[in-house]
Every structure is written in C-alpha cells, then in structure tokens.
Amino acid sequence: MLPFKLIYHDHYDLHLGAHVFPSQKYRLVREQLLAEGIAAPEDFLVPQPATDDDILRVHSQEYVYKLKTGTLSHTEIMRMEVPYSKELMEACWLAAGGSILAGERALEVGWAANIGGGFHHAYPDHGEGFCVIHDVAVATRRLQFDRAIETAMVVDTDVHHGNGTAAIFAGDGTVFTLSIHQENNYPYPKPPSTIDIHLPDGTNDHDYLAILEKNLHKAFHDFSPQILFYIGGADPYREDQLGGLSLTMEGLAQRDALVFDYAKRHKVPVAITLAGGYAQRVADTVRIHINTIVAARDAAQKQAAAETSTH
Numbered sequence: 001m002l003p004f005k006l007i008y009h010d011h012y013d014l015h016l017g018a019h020v021f022p023s024q025k026y027r028l029v030r031e032q033l034l035a036e037g038i039a040a041p042e043d044f045l046v047p048q049p050a051t052d053d054d055i056l057r058v059h060s061q062e063y064v065y066k067l068k069t070g071t072l073s074h075t076e077i078m079r080m081e082v083p084y085s086k087e088l089m090e091a092c093w094l095a096a097g098g099s100i101l102a103g104e105r106a107l108e109v110g111w112a113a114n115i116g117g118g119f120h121h122a123y124p125d126h127g128e129g130f131c132v133i134h135d136v137a138v139a140t141r142r143l144q145f146d147r148a149i150e151t152a153m154v155v156d157t158d159v160h161h162g163n164g165t166a167a168i169f170a171g172d173g174t175v176f177t178l179s180i181h182q183e184n185n186y187p188y189p190k191p192p193s194t195i196d197i198h199l200p201d202g203t204n205d206h207d208y209l210a211i212l213e214k215n216l217h218k219a220f221h222d223f224s225p226q227i228l229f230y231i232g233g234a235d236p237y238r239e240d241q242l243g244g245l246s247l248t249m250e251g252l253a254q255r256d257a258l259v260f261d262y263a264k265r266h267k268v269p270v271a272i273t274l275a276g277g278y279a280q281r282v283a284d285t286v287r288i289h290i291n292t293i294v295a296a297r298d299a300a301q302k303q304a305a306a307e308t309s310t311h
C-alpha cells in the first residue's frame with residue numbers, strides 16, 4: 001500500500017487507436033502498479049471532471065465553447081494533433097479534475113499522483129501537441145481560487161518545452177515555472193518559463209542530473225512555493241521516438257528522486273502528473289511512469305521516517 005493516493009479514471013484513455021501517443025498507457029500503468037503490488041486497489045481515487053468554471057479560469061470562453069460544441073476548425077484540430085471526439089473531451093475534463101484532486105490531496109498529506117494529465121502544451125485559446133486542456137494550470141488556479149494556496153511551482157521534465165505553462169503563467173509572480181527540455185525539438189517558439197534549461201541533443205544522465213540539480217537549487221533559493229506540480233515526462237528516455245536526449249531508465253528515476261528530494265527538503269507538497277512518453281516499446285514508457293510513482297513513494301516514506309524520529 002502506498003503512503004499517498006493515486007488518481008485514475010477508466011476514461012482517461014483518449015481512444016487514439018494507432019496514434020504515436022499511447023493513451024492506453026494510463027490503464028497499463030494502473031494495471032502494472034497493481035500486478036507488482038506497488039499499489040493496492042484502495043490506493044486509487046476516482047476523480048470528478050473539472051467544472052467548466054474551473055476550465056474557464058485558464059482557457060478562453062471561445063475556445064471552451066468550441067470544444068464543448070465540436071466546432072473547432074480543421075486547422076485547430078490539426079494543431080491539437082489528436083482527433084476530436086466526445087470521448088477526448090471527457091478525458092480532458094477528467095484529467096483536469098484529476099490534477100485538481102491531486103493538488104488537494106497533496107496539500108492534505110504531502111503527496112499525490114494523477115495517473116494522467118501533464119498536458120503542458122495547451123494554451124488558453126488553443127490546444128496543440130496532443131494537449132487540449134492545461135490540467136496543471138487549471139488545478140493551480142482552482143487551488144488559488146479556493147485560497148488553499150497562493151503560490152505554486154511547476155517543474156516540467158518532459159523532453160518538450162512547457163510552452164503552454166510558460167504562456168499561461170507569464171508575468172505571474174505567484175507561479176514559478178521550470179522546464180528542462182531538448183532545445184532542438186517541438187515546440188517552436190518556446191515562450192520563456194521562469195527558468196528554462198535548453199539541453200543539447202543527446203544529453204546524458206550525468207549532464208542532465210547536474211544541470212537539473214543546479215537549477216532546482218536556484219529555483220528553491222529564489223522562490224518558496226506552497227505546492228509543487230511535477231510534470232514528469234517519460235520522453236527524455238534515449239529510446240523515445242519523439243525525443244532526442246539520451247537518458248537511461250536509471251537516470252530518469254534519479255531525476256524524479258532529485259526533484260522529490262528538493263521538495264521534501266523544503267517541505268513542499270508534491271502533486272505528480274505524467275505527461276509524454278513515446279518509447280518504441282509502450283512497456284518502457286509504462287515502466288518509466290511507474291518508476292516516478294516509486295520514487296515518490298520512497299521520498300514520502302523517508303520523509304515520514306525522518307518526522308517520526310524527530311518527535
């Protein structure tokens with residue numbers, strides 16, 4: 001049994017069929033967590049979809065109207081790079097609800113993970129790059145609206161720059177954004193995050209971890225968030241079809257542990273989302289996501305042990 005809740009809904013699947021985005025991965029992550037005894041059925045919570053009010057704190061009325069009525073233009077759907085369907089809309093609203101719930105649970109017990117979400121390329125007025133609704137921004141705005149938090153940090157380790165995140169929170173002193181990504185890769189342009197780490201092609205574990213650590217140090221020196229949203233992409237993996245970095249599974253697990261260690265040391269609750277992953281073998285993507293959950297479990301257990309020993 002895990003020391004925190006996992007958030008998952010059967011309808012997270014975007015039903016994309018033979019698409020490069022393996023949206024069945026959410027179900028596979030859940031099944032594998034259960035099969036390996038890392039999680040028990042009672043560790044999972046089922047989210048409600050976000051409300052339209054929640055969505056509209058981030059996205060424009062016109063865009064939301066088009067999504068709800070199926071009246072996006074052909075160009076707008078091409079830019080999303082996922083086919084429009086009612087099921088897709090349901091999955092997007094659910095993923096946003098899942099990230100809200102992850103944020104709420106993280107504030108209560110220190111940790112939570114949405115087995116979905118991390119749709120960091122969605123902008124207020126359009127979707128792109130497989131991302132329709134920016135679940136992490138929706139969750140951040142909801143927690144701020146509820147006065148549960150004032151400040152948040154988004155740490156995004158997907159191989160692709162978090163352009164939607166950067167655009168949404170540009171000029172907003174309450175949300176600190178850090179993106180570590182491959183420079184020569186989608187998206188273009190890359191609007192500035194608070195900290196952007198533009199990596200050269202082929203960056204390996206050693207160099208990646210060193211520069212990530214240096215910048216996490218700076219981020220937590222400059223800013224004291226009340227929650228950290230982690231967008232943990234599986235696509236910096238060296239066998240990713242849409243990524244050009246050279247991280248190993250072990251390096252990716254160390255990356256997760258490093259982020260969680262910084263949050264833990266600064267006593268910042270962590271809400272995890274999964275983001276991208278396009279390995280040749282879907283099983284590899286699933287493994288990388290599972291390793292993120294395991295890294296969070298280990299960090300949470302160490303934290304609990306340290307707290308017990310000091311009382």
Ligand SMILES: [Zn+2]
Nearest residue numbers: 158159160276
């Ligand atoms: Zn990505």
